[in-house]
Amino acid sequence: MTNETLAQNILDLVGGPENVTRATHCATRLRLVLKDESKVQKEAIDGLEKVNGSVFAGGQYQVIIGLTVPAVHEAFLKAMGTPMTDVEAPSEKEQGNLFNRFFKSIVGIMTPTFGIMGAAGILKGLLALAVAMKLLQPTDGAYQIWYAVAQSFFYFLPIWVGFNASKVFGGSQFIGAALGASLVFPDIIALQTAGESISFFGIPVVLVNYTQSLFPAMVAAFVAAKIEKFLLKEFMKQSVGCLHRS
Numbered sequence: 001m002t003n004e005t006l007a008q009n010i011l012d013l014v015g016g017p018e019n020v021t022r023a024t025h026c027a028t029r030l031r032l033v034l035k036d037e038s039k040v041q042k043e044a045i046d047g048l049e050k051v052n053g054s055v056f057a058g059g060q061y062q063v064i065i066g067l068t069v070p071a072v073h074e075a076f077l078k079a080m081g082t083p084m085t086d087v088e089a090p091s092e093k094e095q096g097n098l099f100n101r102f103f104k105s106i107v108g109i110m111t112p113t114f115g116i117m118g119a120a121g122i123l124k125g126l127l128a129l130a131v132a133m134k135l136l137q138p139t140d141g142a143y144q145i146w147y148a149v150a151q152s153f154f155y156f157l158p159i160w161v162g163f164n165a166s167k168v169f170g171g172s173q174f175i176g177a178a179l180g181a182s183l184v185f186p187d188i189i190a191l192q193t194a195g196e197s198i199s200f201f202g203i204p205v206v207l208v209n210y211t212q213s214l215f216p217a218m219v220a221a222f223v224a225a226k227i228e229k230f231l232l233k234e235f236m237k238q239s240v241g242c243l244h245r246s
Contacts, residue, residue: 001048001049001050003068003071003072003074003075004075004078004079006048006049006050006051006065006072006075007072007073007075007076007078007079008075008079009045009048010030010045010048010051010063010072010076011076011079011080013040013041013044013045014032014034014039014040014041014045014061015034015035015036015039015040017079017080017081018035019034019035019036019039020032020033020034020035020080021033021034021035022108022168023073023076023077023080024073024108024111024112025069025070025072025073026069026111026114026115027067027069027114027115028064028065028066028067028069029062029063029064029065029069030062030063030065030069030072030073030076031060031061031062031107031111032060032061032062032063033059033060033061033104033107033108034061037056037061040061042054045063050065050066050068050072051063051064051065052064052065052066058103058104058107059100059103059104059107060104060107105165105168105169105218108164108168109161109164109165109168109218110161110164112164113153113160113161113164116153117153117154120149120150120151120153120154121150123146123149123150124147124150124151127143127146127147127150130143131143154211154212155184155211155212156180156181156184156211157211157212157213157214157217158180158181158183158184158210158211158213158214158216158217159177159180159181159184159217160180161180161214161217161218161221162176162177162178162179162180162181162217162218162220162221163176163177163180164176165217165218165221165222166221166224166225169221169222169225169226170225170229171221171224171225171226171228171229172224172228175221175224175228176217176220176221176224176225179217179220179221179224180217180220180221183210183211183213183216183217183220184210184211188207189209189211191207192207192208192209193209
């Protein structure tokens with residue numbers, strides 16, 4: 001069975017394109033967020049060639065495929081026929097209660113980062129092992145470069161979170177990334193480190209080190225997405241909206 005055939009079969013058995021809100025993947029699983037999970041024909045999917053089972057977990061339907069999952073995911077998106085950002089968002093009733101929607105949002109935001117997060121964590125572990133075995137010293141150039149590669153993902157986490165969160169909340173991803181970047185802007189970090197106080201139009205601002213943080217960028221992206229949708233709907237003509245999206 002080809003990846004294209006497998007992807008089409010899975011799509012048909014989960015209720016078709018109209019039932020899929022989001023499709024992502026990790027190292028071995030195709031992860032689907034569905035509008036109505038009752039439409040899933042789980043036994044039929046589990047019986048497909050190349051499928052090693054499936055589970056409902058974390059607000060997702062996860063199909064266990066193996067190391068070929070990136071190719072199957074790509075074929076799945078093509079079978080959808082519509083970019084995932086253009087798929088109609090489910091209603092609040094379809095999404096479930098507030099906690100369930102919040103959990104689904106967290107999963108949708110963090111899932112795309114799991115691969116690089118795992119790689120960065122492993123690299124940091126290997127560096128710690130190398131220091132413990134006296135193969136490297138923290139002052140060595142090789143150590144500092146590799147540490148920068150590993151730590152940069154966590155340090156700039158608000159940028160990745162802002163980018164992914166904007167996609168989940170229906171806003172512009174680059175606006176979300178820009179908001180995340182503002183949280184780790186060097187001048188702001190320097191002010192926080194120095195213990196200086198600043199104000200915003202007379203309003204005191206409490207400076208906090210937001211590097212490696214998750215929720216501030218997520219909240220900022222959520223608010224920005226709501227404002228963006230309101231402005232596009234109420235004040236901008238269609239042509240201006242298209243230019244804004246380009």
